[in-house]
Structures are given as C-alpha cells and as structure tokens.
Amino acid sequence: MSLVRAETLGKVYNTVGVPVPAIRDVSFAIEPGAFVAFVGPSGSGKTTLLNMIGTLDPPTSGKLWVVDTDVSTLGRRHAAEFRGRHLGFVFQDFNLIPVLTAAENIEYPLLMVQRRPAAERRERVHKMLEAVGIVELADKRPDQLSGGQKQRVAVARALVTNPQLVLADEPTANLDSATAHRVIELMRAMKDQFGTTFIFSTHDPRVMAEAEVTFRLTDGSLDQGPPAGSTRHG
Amino acid sequence: MVDILRIASRNLWRYSRRTLLTTLLVSLGILAVLLFKGVAGSFKTLMVGQITDSMLGHLQVHRKGYVASIDNLPLNLNLRPPQVERIEAALKSLPAVEAWSARVKFGAMFSNFTETTNIRLVGVEPADEFRTVPLLPGRVSNGSSAGRLLAPGQLLVPELLARGMKVKVGDTVVLVATNKDGSVNGQTFLVAGILASATGPGGRDGYVHIRDARTLLRMAEPEVSEVAIRLRALGEVRPVQRALEATLGGQVNPQGQPAFEVHPWEALTPFATIVRMIDLLTLFMQVMLVAIVLISIMNVMVMAVFERVREIGTIAAIGTKPGRILGLFVAEGLLLGVLGTAVGTAISLGAIWGLNLLKLTYKFGQADNLVLAPTLAAGDVLFIGALAILAAVLASLQPALKASRMDPIQALHHV
Ligand SMILES: Nc1ncnc2c1ncn2[C@@H]1O[C@H](COP(=O)(O)OP(=O)(O)OP(=O)(O)O)[C@@H](O)[C@H]1O
Ligand SMILES: [Mg+2]
Numbered sequence: 001m002s003l004v005r006a007e008t009l010g011k012v013y014n015t016v017g018v019p020v021p022a023i024r025d026v027s028f029a030i031e032p033g034a035f036v037a038f039v040g041p042s043g044s045g046k047t048t049l050l051n052m053i054g055t056l057d058p059p060t061s062g063k064l065w066v067v068d069t070d071v072s073t074l075g076r077r078h079a080a081e082f083r084g085r086h087l088g089f090v091f092q093d094f095n096l097i098p099v100l101t102a103a104e105n106i107e108y109p110l111l112m113v114q115r116r117p118a119a120e121r122r123e124r125v126h127k128m129l130e131a132v133g134i135v136e137l138a139d140k141r142p143d144q145l146s147g148g149q150k151q152r153v154a155v156a157r158a159l160v161t162n163p164q165l166v167l168a169d170e171p172t173a174n175l176d177s178a179t180a181h182r183v184i185e186l187m188r189a190m191k192d193q194f195g196t197t198f199i200f201s202t203h204d205p206r207v208m209a210e211a212e213v214t215f216r217l218t219d220g221s222l223d224q225g226p227p228a229g230s231t232r233h234g
Numbered sequence: 235m236v237d238i239l240r241i242a243s244r245n246l247w248r249y250s251r252r253t254l255l256t257t258l259l260v261s262l263g264i265l266a267v268l269l270f271k272g273v274a275g276s277f278k279t280l281m282v283g284q285i286t287d288s289m290l291g292h293l294q295v296h297r298k299g300y301v302a303s304i305d306n307l308p309l310n311l312n313l314r315p316p317q318v319e320r321i322e323a324a325l326k327s328l329p330a331v332e333a334w335s336a337r338v339k340f341g342a343m344f345s346n347f348t349e350t351t352n353i354r355l356v357g358v359e360p361a362d363e364f365r366t367v368p369l370l371p372g373r374v375s376n377g378s379s380a381g382r383l384l385a386p387g388q389l390l391v392p393e394l395l396a397r398g399m400k401v402k403v404g405d406t407v408v409l410v411a412t413n414k415d416g417s418v419n420g421q422t423f424l425v426a427g428i429l430a431s432a433t434g435p436g437g438r439d440g441y442v443h444i445r446d447a448r449t450l451l452r453m454a455e456p457e458v459s460e461v462a463i464r465l466r467a468l469g470e471v472r473p474v475q476r477a478l479e480a481t482l483g484g485q486v487n488p489q490g491q492p493a494f495e496v497h498p499w500e501a502l503t504p505f506a507t508i509v510r511m512i513d514l515l516t517l518f519m520q521v522m523l524v525a526i527v528l529i530s531i532m533n534v535m536v537m538a539v540f541e542r543v544r545e546i547g548t549i550a551a552i553g554t555k556p557g558r559i560l561g562l563f564v565a566e567g568l569l570l571g572v573l574g575t576a577v578g579t580a581i582s583l584g585a586i587w588g589l590n591l592l593k594l595t596y597k598f599g600q601a602d603n604l605v606l607a608p609t610l611a612a613g614d615v616l617f618i619g620a621l622a623i624l625a626a627v628l629a630s631l632q633p634a635l636k637a638s639r640m641d642p643i644q645a646l647h648h649v
Binding site: 051054056057076077080081082083084085087088089091093095097098099100108109111112113157158 | 237238241244245247248544545547548549550551552553554555556558562642643646
C-alpha cells in the first residue's frame with residue numbers, strides 16, 4: 001500500500017472572506033522509500049500540500065491517507081500524536097531550539113514527544129550524530145553553527161525517532177547552492193540508510209534534479225504527465 | 235518532569251537579566267510580608283501578653299448577664315458557692331488550664347482620714363491571682379522587697395489614686411463599702427504596695443485579700459464575681475471556651491436560662507481591635523504579595539511566550555502534545571516563583587536575625603522597654619512560600635495555555 005495517497009484533495013482558504021483555492025482536486029500516491037520533490041512557482045500550493053500531508057492543516061475536500069491513516073479527520077491532539085509517532089520535519093529556517101545544544105536538539109523528540117528512556121536516547125542520538133557527520137559539533141549551541149551544520153542537526157532531529165516519512169518544505173532555500181547540494185545528498189543518503197521516505201518542496205532547479213520522483217504544481221493543480229527523467233508512482 | 239524543569243531553567247538562564255529582575259521583585263514581596271509578619275507578630279504577642287497577663291487572664295467565667303453591666307460591678311450578679319464549685323470542677327478536668335483565680339469585684343469609698351474618693355477593688359486569693367496573671371506582681375512597688383504581696387488587712391492602691399490622695403506604703407486607710415442589701419460597712423487597711431497602671435479595663439483597680447472583700451461586703455456565703463482563667467497556650471482559648479460552654483451550658487438558673495457566660499480575653503478589652511488590625515494588615519500584605527507575584531510573573535511569561543512563538547510552532551509541529559507545551563511554560567513560572575521565594579525567605583530570615591541582635595525596644599501603654607523580638611514560625615514561612623509559588627504557577631497558567639493552543643502553522647510563520 002502507498003505511504004501517502006491523495007484523492008481529489010482540495011484546500012480552500014477563507015481567511016479574508018474571499019475563498020482562495022490553494023489546492024484543487026489533486027490525486028497522487030507516494031510509495032514507501034521514495035525521494036519525492038514537489039516543485040512549482042511561488043504560490044502554486046507546495047507549502048499547503050506539505051502541511052496537509054504533515055497533518056498541520058486539514059484538507060477542505062477530498063481524501064488523504066498518510067501511513068495508513070485517514071488524516072483528513074484527525075483532531076488536534078491526535079494529529080500531534082500522529083506526527084510525533086510517524087513523521088519527521090525539516091524546516092526552511094532550521095528551527096532549532098536555541099537553548100539546547102546540537103545533541104540536545106536531536107534528543108528533543110525522543111525526550112519530549114516520545115518519552116524514551118535515557119539509555120535509548122543517548123544511543124540513538126549518538127547514532128544520528130554519526131549518520132549526519134557532526135559528532136564533533138554535539139555540544140555546540142545553534143548560534144555557534146553554520147547554516148549547513150544547523151540543517152544537518154535538523155535532519156538528524158527529524159530522523160531520530162525512526163519516522164516513516166520526513167517532510168521538508170524548502171529545506172535548502174536558506175543555504176548557498178553548494179551547501180544545499182550537500183544537504184540534499186545527506187537526505188538521500190539517509191533515505192538509503194534508513195529506508196525513510198522523504199518529501200520536500202523546492203523551486204531550485206538544481207535541487208529538483210536530485211529527486212527521484214517530481215510532482216509539478218501550478219496554481220494548485222498537478223501538471224499532467226511526469227517531466228522527463230522522473231518516474232510517477234500511483 | 236525533571237527534563238521539563240531542565241529545559242525551563244535553561245530558558246530562564248537565556249534571559250538572565252529578566253529572570254534576575256523578576257526574582258528580585260518576588261523576593262522583595264516575600265521580604266515585606268515575612269518582615270511584617272515577624273515584627274507585627276512579636277508586637278502582637280507582647281501586647282496580648284500585657285493584656286492577658288497583667289489583669290484579664292485568657293478567659294473569664296461570670297454569672298449570666300454580669301459582663302453586660304460589668305461597669306457597675308453588680309453585686310447581685312455574683313456566683314454562689316455551688317456554681318463556683320461547678321466551674322472549678324469543669325476547670326480541673328481541662329488539661330489546657332494552667333491556673334484560675336476567683337475574684338470578688340466591688341466598688342468602695344477610700345478615705346485617708348482627710349479626703350474621700352471612690353475606688354474599684356478586686357478581692358483575690360493572692361497565690362491564685364498571681365499564678366493566673368503573672369505580670370501583676372511586677373506592677374507592685376512596695377518599700378520592702380517582695381515577700382508576701384497581699385496579706386489579709388492589706389491593700390494594693392493604684393498609683394494614680396495613691397498620688398492624688400497622697401498615700402504611701404505603710405499608711406493606714408479606710409475602705410467603706412455598701413453591700414447588695416444596702417448595708418454599709420467599713421474597715422481599716424494597711425497600704426502594702428502601690429500598683430502601676432496597666433492598659434485596658436481593670437488596669438486601675440486596687441487589690442485586697444478575698445476574705446477581706448467578703449467581710450467588708452458582709453457576705454453570708456463565699457460569693458465570687460468572676461473566675462479568671464490562665465491557659466498553657468494562647469492558642470487554646472477557642473477550644474477551652476467551647477469545652478467550658480459545653481460543660482457549663484447545661485446549667486440553667488431557676489428561670490430556665492443559662493447560668494454562666496464564658497468570655498475570651500478579646501471580648502473583654504478594646505485592645506483586641508488592635509490585634510485584629512494587625513491580622514488584617516498581615517492579610518493585606520499577603521494579598522499584595524500575591525498581586526506582585528501574579529503581575530510580575532505573568533508579565534515575563536507573556537513576554538516569553540510572545541518571543542518564542544516560532545519555537546512553540548516548531549515543537550508543536552514535531553508532535554509535542556499541547557499538555558507538554560503547557561507544562562514547559564508553567565515550569566518556567568514555577569521555577570521563577572521558587573527562586574524568588576527562596577531568595578526572599580533567605581533574606582528575611584537574615585533580617586529577622588539581625589533585628590534580634592539590635593534588641594530594639596518599644597512602649598505599649600504603661601509598659602515600656604518591651605524588647606522587639608521578631609520570630610517567624612516555620613508554618614508561616616512555609617505558608618507564605620507556598621502562597622507565592624502557587625501565585626507564580628497561576629500567573630504562568632494563562633500564557634502557558636495560550637502557548638499550548640497555538641496553531642503550529644501560524645506560529646511557524648510568526649515573525
Ligand atoms: N493561511 C492562508 N490564508 C489564505 N491564503 C493562503 C494561506 N496560505 C496560503 N495561501 C494561499 O494559497 C496559495 C498557495 O500558497 P502556498 O504557500 O502553498 O504556496 P507555495 O507554493 O508554498 O509558495 P512559495 O514558493 O512562495 O512558498 C497562495 O495563493 C497563497 O496566497
Ligand atoms: Mg511555500
């Protein structure tokens with residue numbers, strides 16, 4: 001079964017009284033272990049779609065399954081629990097907790113979300129520090145790290161709970177292209193190492209090229225037909 | 235829980251200047267309350283001691299209706315011997331009672347053979363009286379050193395009257411009294427001592443031996459006007475009053491009304507109002523403390539939540555449950571409260587210790603050179619600390635709730 005499946009999924013924002021359709025009747029499926037990019041111009045609906053998959057924003061029409069769960073009807077508390085158990089997040093602005101060291105930031109979901117015992121936390125944090133190659137930065141605070149190093153910590157934090165799916169909305173937008181490339185490389189290596197599915201959004205063509213599967217969004221709709229060089233699942 | 239506290243303490247450390255300021259504010263509130271409680275409490279204890287230990291005792295039992303006309307010293311409202319026996323039996327059964335004194339109170343004419351005036355007198359069994367109001371002997375100044383303070387035939391004269399009538403220790407004076415049947419009787423007395431005034435009702439009464447009082451009043455049987463009672467502890471007043479009312483309450487007079495009335499010292503002196511004022515002020519200070527803590531902690535916590543909206547969005551997005559986010563911010567408020575309370579309590583204890591070293595004195599009524607000895611009961615310190623910490627938690631609850639209810643997407647986009 002697909003890891004993510006959307007059927008005529010739609011989202012209309014009504015914040016200023018006028019309905020703004022951000023996503024219009026999109027249907028797609030993403031298989032486990034995929035490395036997927038949603039691409040498209042600004043305002044095309046990438047963030048909206050990722051937020052819906054991430055159970056941060058409920059759809060207004062259609063159906064959406066993530067990890068065998070119908071997430072279109074999850075309540076606030078259940079959504080939080082679902083995210084804590086099955087999902088990892090990487091943010092455009094890294095969003096590390098400034099008072100915690102790199103290692104403690106990575107530990108945070110194990111401690112505050114999943115409440116794992118100390119020994120298990122120590123072991124997993126160390127494993128992640130090694131996996132993303134920042135063991136020597138373990139005790140540094142976020143303000144002592146470069147952008148690329150921060151995003152490595154963020155990737156480690158997203159993966160430390162062994163989620164099935166990691167969502168990254170424009171993870172490289174705040175990085176120079178060399179660093180961006182290395183972060184995407186890291187995510188792909190993590191996918192290979194842990195079998196985690198990655199979904200990210202970008203409008204950087206060079207980052208797009210790294211994806212194994214690419215979905216193009218225009219004005220809230222998925223473009224028909226996969227672009228050259230990519231496979232389309234579902 | 236420990237982890238939440240650890241993260242909370244880091245956040246406090248991150249804004250160390252603000253944390254310091256808030257801690258200081260809470261400490262000052264604690265200091266004000268504890269100092270006031272210590273000093274006012276010491277003043278209150280001394281004042282109550284002066285009142286109860288120089289004439290009133292802690293409780294008094296009279297025949298029903300006596301206190302209502304206490305200013306006339308009504309001789310027809312005295313207790314009869316069987317009634318006195320019942321009261322004494324009740325008192326013997328109460329372990330909280332330390333001593334009691336049966337008194338005959340009456341008015342008389344006082345003559346130094348050239349002039350005559352009115353005097354209010356208390357007839358007492360000296361040993362009982364001095365055990366019941368232990369400060370009384372200290373009010374007596376007599377030429378010779380203290381031996382037996384009040385033998386039959388002797389009189390203790392209140393100092394203002396002695397001065398006005400120009401009598402001194404060793405003089406002979408005449409007391410003339412009218413008994414309840416209207417018959418008049420007189421007797422000579424030796425002035426055995428001059429009695430310094432005490433503050434409050436009865437503070438300017440003279441003293442004679444109870445046997446003389448009864449002879450002077452030509453009593454057919456040994457009557458008693460009031461029984462003054464001393465307890466082992468001031469805190470026993472209410473329970474003993476209730477116990478006495480319970481045992482004596484069943485006693486009725488031939489008219490079917492209760493025969494006795496029991497009054498605590500507060501009901502017998504206007505100075506009890508001062509004590510109530512002190513208690514009220516203490517309460518007011520505590521309300522102020524709660525207000526200070528509430529306002530200062532709520533203020534920092536609102537700021538903390540506002541500054542960390544994006545951080546809240548992040549931890550909510552990665553699956554931190556609302557309850558844990560709430561706990562994180564409440565823990566910060568709790569830590570601030572605990573920190574301020576600890577610092578404030580330490581300073582207060584130091585200040586109280588210092589005040590005791592200074593041995594400040596003050597005056598209450600005629601009694602001066604009362605040493606200010608502020609003390610703090612452990613219970614009071616704990617109560618005030620708990621109050622401040624509770625207020626701190628309450629103050630952080632609203633901002634913490636706000637944080638826990640934030641929508642992750644909006645919070646993440648907050649700039
Ligand atoms: N909270 C909201 N209220 C109203 N309209 C919104 C809201 N969020 C997004 N939109 C609208 O929905 C559409 C899609 O926005 P979205 O942020 O998903 O695009 P995007 O592809 O992520 O763009 P970008 O590349 O600039 O990040 C836009 O027209 C946007 O104005
Ligand atoms: Mg976007």
